[in-house]
Amino acid sequence: xxxxxxxxxxxxxxxxxxxxxxxxxxxxxxxxxxxxxxxxxxxxxxxxxxxxxxxxxxxxxxxxxxxxxxxxxxxxxxxxxxxxxxxxxxxxxxxxxxxxxxxxxxxxxxxxxxxxxxxxxxxxxxxxxxxxxxxxxxxxxxxxxxxxxxxxxxxxxxxxxxxxxxxxxxxxxxxxxxxxxxxxxxxxxxxxxxxxxxxxxxxxxxxxxxxxxxxxxxxxx
Numbered sequence: 723x724x725x726x727x728x729x730x731x732x733x734x735x736x737x738x739x740x741x742x743x744x745x746x747x748x749x750x751x752x753x754x755x756x757x758x759x760x761x762x763x764x765x766x767x768x769x770x771x772x773x774x775x776x777x778x779x780x781x782x783x784x785x786x787x788x789x790x791x792x793x794x795x796x797x798x799x800x801x802x803x804x805x806x807x808x809x810x811x812x813x814x815x816x817x818x819x820x821x822x823x824x825x826x827x828x829x830x831x832x833x834x835x836x837x838x839x840x841x842x843x844x845x846x847x848x849x850x851x852x853x854x855x856x857x858x859x860x861x862x863x864x865x866x867x868x869x870x871x872x873x874x875x876x877x878x879x880x881x882x883x884x885x886x887x888x889x890x891x892x893x894x895x896x897x898x899x900x901x902x903x904x905x906x907x908x909x910x911x912x913x914x915x916x917x918x919x920x921x922x923x924x925x926x927x928x929x930x931x932x933x934x935x936x937x938x939x940x941x942x943x
Contacts, residue, residue, distance in 0.1 A: 730774045733792075736852040736859040737799035741769035743852075744801045744863070751817065763810035763817075765870070769801045796827075796847045797864040804873050807910045808833065811844050811867045818865055824848040827862060833872075839892070840899025841876060843868040871902040 748767045755762035772780070777791060777798055786794045805811050811833065819826055830845040846865040851858040868876070875898055 734771055734774075734798070736854060736861050737771045737863075739854070740850055740852050740861060740863055741771055741799045741801055745769050748801070748803065763805055763807075763813040764803055765806055765810075766804040767801065768804075769799070771800075772798050792861070796862050799861065800864045800866060802866045802868070802873075805867065805869055807913050808869060808906050809910055809913075811869060814867050815844055815846060815865075818846055818848070818867075824850050824863070833868075836899070836903075840896040842872045842899065842903065843876065869906050871905050875899055875902050 745767050748764060752762050752764050752767075755764075777795060780786075780797075781788065781791050781795055784794065792798070803814050805814060815829075818824065825848060826846060827849050828847040830847070833842050833844055836842050844867045846867070848863050848865060849860060850863050851860050875895075
């Protein structure tokens with residue numbers, strides 16, 4: 723790859739197609755659970771594609787050569803799945819790993835192996851072939867699966883500082899991560915107890931008082 727003549731729009735389009743496609747696919751999985759009136763482990767699905775500046779910054783930090791970016795920077799395209807409970811995180815991971823259209827490259831479990839900063843999440847690095855007008859384009863996607871508490875800690879707290887966290891806040895962030903971890907464990911414990919009391923798993927992932935509208939409920943014009 724030549725930096726001067728490099729076309730970022732052309733390079734990033736397969737990632738954009740893949741991320742958008744997987745958001746729809748995972749929303750489709752949610753719909754299947756709803757149609758079966760079964761408990762759905764998936765709550766929220768979002769995605770993003772890194773900007774050229776962000777990609778170059780990460781490549782520099784990782785000491786990755788420009789021509790090796792597509793092979794060695796794994797999170798250019800990312801899909802984030804948020805769940806209610808820790809056990810749901812692993813259910814979703816199993817769903818993804820059982821798919822035939824993606825191949826697992828690496829699994830990084832930062833829930834069982836929490837980062838020193840306090841960061842928790844489950845990352846699946848997966849290979850995917852994007853269908854384009856020029857044929858199949860192989861890319862690597864990162865799936866981040868986490869609970870709401872993990873997402874709140876990472877997104878609302880840590881990234882407000884764009885990874886430049888003041889030293890005065892580092893210890894407080896670690897303490898907040900421990901508190902979030904305890905909350906996740908307690909909510910999972912309560913969830914299991916309620917299942918036992920009910921004698922069956924919940925038939926819906928939504929609170930009975932909620933009346934949410936999904937993309938599948940919208941009118942078709």
